[in-house]
Amino acid sequence: MDAQKVKITTPKESSTYEIGIGSGLLTNCGAWAKTCLPSLTGAAKKIAIVSNKKVFGLYGAAVEKSLRRAGYKTCVWLMSDGEKYKDLNSLQKLLAFLGKEKLTRSDAILALGGGVVGDLAGFAASIYLRGIPVLQVPTTLLAQIDSSVGGKTAVNTPFGKNLIGNFYQPHGVLIDVDTLGTLPPRELTAGFCEAIKQAALAGGALFTRTKRFLETFDPRDRARIDKIAIIELIKGQVAFKAKIVAGDHRESLLRQDGKSRKILNFGHTTAHALEKVTHYQQLKHGEAVGYGLLVAGEISKSLGVLDANGLKSLKDVVKQAGPLPPLHNITPEKIYRATVFDKKNLGGVISWVLLKEIGQPVIVGDDKIPAATIKNAIRTILK
Numbered sequence: 001m002d003a004q005k006v007k008i009t010t011p012k013e014s015s016t017y018e019i020g021i022g023s024g025l026l027t028n029c030g031a032w033a034k035t036c037l038p039s040l041t042g043a044a045k046k047i048a049i050v051s052n053k054k055v056f057g058l059y060g061a062a063v064e065k066s067l068r069r070a071g072y073k074t075c076v077w078l079m080s081d082g083e084k085y086k087d088l089n090s091l092q093k094l095l096a097f098l099g100k101e102k103l104t105r106s107d108a109i110l111a112l113g114g115g116v117v118g119d120l121a122g123f124a125a126s127i128y129l130r131g132i133p134v135l136q137v138p139t140t141l142l143a144q145i146d147s148s149v150g151g152k153t154a155v156n157t158p159f160g161k162n163l164i165g166n167f168y169q170p171h172g173v174l175i176d177v178d179t180l181g182t183l184p185p186r187e188l189t190a191g192f193c194e195a196i197k198q199a200a201l202a203g204g205a206l207f208t209r210t211k212r213f214l215e216t217f218d219p220r221d222r223a224r225i226d227k228i229a230i231i232e233l234i235k236g237q238v239a240f241k242a243k244i245v246a247g248d249h250r251e252s253l254l255r256q257d258g259k260s261r262k263i264l265n266f267g268h269t270t271a272h273a274l275e276k277v278t279h280y281q282q283l284k285h286g287e288a289v290g291y292g293l294l295v296a297g298e299i300s301k302s303l304g305v306l307d308a309n310g311l312k313s314l315k316d317v318v319k320q321a322g323p324l325p326p327l328h329n330i331t332p333e334k335i336y337r338a339t340v341f342d343k344k345n346l347g348g349v350i351s352w353v354l355l356k357e358i359g360q361p362v363i364v365g366d367d368k369i370p371a372a373t374i375k376n377a378i379r380t381i382l383k
């Protein structure tokens with residue numbers, strides 16, 4: 001099957017790269033890498049594959065074989081699996097590995113895995129030798145529609161999530177939807193919550209397509225993923241993200257409009273708070289975003305910004321993504337406090353992304369939202 005293509009250009013960084021989406025693409029990723037990486041005369045370049053044991057065990061051999069067939073030397077570095085390993089310690093180990101393997105600026109990193117692998121590998125690529133090319137080969141739905149696109153890279157720190165990082169665009173993104181066939185159902189639900197986030201921000205055809213896809217899809221039945229439909233859905237999702245990133249690639253602090261990159265934080269104020277109060281253990285990131293969308297919807301409705309139909313559409317589609325894990329023993333007060341914990345870091349105001357209607361995001365400072373409204377919205381969702 002030929003790959004569908006979406007081009008992403010960030011004019012201020014003079015960067016353009018292509019996102020290829022299709023089925024059966026991994027076995028040809030060596031030839032794809034050649035089209036993405038600047039060609040050099042002389043010796044074959046080396047590609048460091050960064051992954052984890054689980055993903056590499058599933059897809060590593062196919063990727064490595066294809067890269068070698070295309071003339072690349074390869075080396076492999078596997079990180080431990082899990083959000084808690086997206087940290088400075090893993091980063092240091094990866095940088096040491098790249099040094100030991102003597103990667104030069106004409107070599108590259110290929111990130112094979114979910115958002116954790118992609119964020120860590122992307123950040124390492126951005127600082128090793130002041131920057132070497134990185135190729136993203138995302139294998140979770142969340143990474144395919146969101147984290148591999150747009151160039152945000154980061155690691156977590158003891159003082160917060162994603163607080164050390166960089167904006168660094170990859171040289172190419174290859175999305176093989178066949179990898180979704182091995183993804184656990186909860187990871188699919190998590191990915192669909194991020195897809196709903198983007199669909200609700202975009203509105204129109206993307207919202208309809210996402211909703212239609214979910215109407216007939218059960219995350220527990222991943223063997224039945226309709227490949228043509230999921231390729232079209234991912235294409236629409238990345239095209240939306242590419243458009244937003246192209247207009248505001250570094251998420252300008254000054255912008256508050258409905259097309260700024262900040263809108264992609266829809267659902268994330270509550271999501272980050274929930275992840276924090278559950279010690280990053282109870283919820284997948286995308287599941288926390290699912291809850292966050294519902295809270296933002298409730299606040300929008302309470303402020304009279306979003307009407308009842310709009311809120312219902314949002315709630316219905318989140319429900320279709322699959323069950324969100326129940327949240328026991330967490331009070332609305334605790335979640336609310338976690339939403340404002342790093343207010344100082346954010347210039348004293350938290351920007352809430354709310355909806356005027358599906359497809360019409362609006363950014364509102366928390367100084368304009370009564371605390372009781374936020375707490376009530378959280379209370380409603382916890383029920």
Ligand SMILES: NC(=O)c1ccc[n+]([C@@H]2O[C@H](COP(=O)([O-])OP(=O)(O)OC[C@H]3O[C@@H](n4cnc5c(N)ncnc54)[C@H](O)[C@@H]3O)[C@@H](O)[C@H]2O)c1
Nearest residue numbers: 054081114115116117139140142143146147152179182183
């Ligand atoms: N850079 C960005 O713009 C951006 C955007 C959103 C999220 N993120 C980051 O992404 C991360 C979350 O990413 P994620 O949801 O992909 O989680 P993840 O990378 O932890 O992957 C989830 C799990 O699925 C496994 N896995 C991956 N691919 C698989 C496959 N094909 N088959 C079976 N198992 C597979 C992984 O080993 C892991 O256990 C967070 O760290 C978040 O901060 C970054």
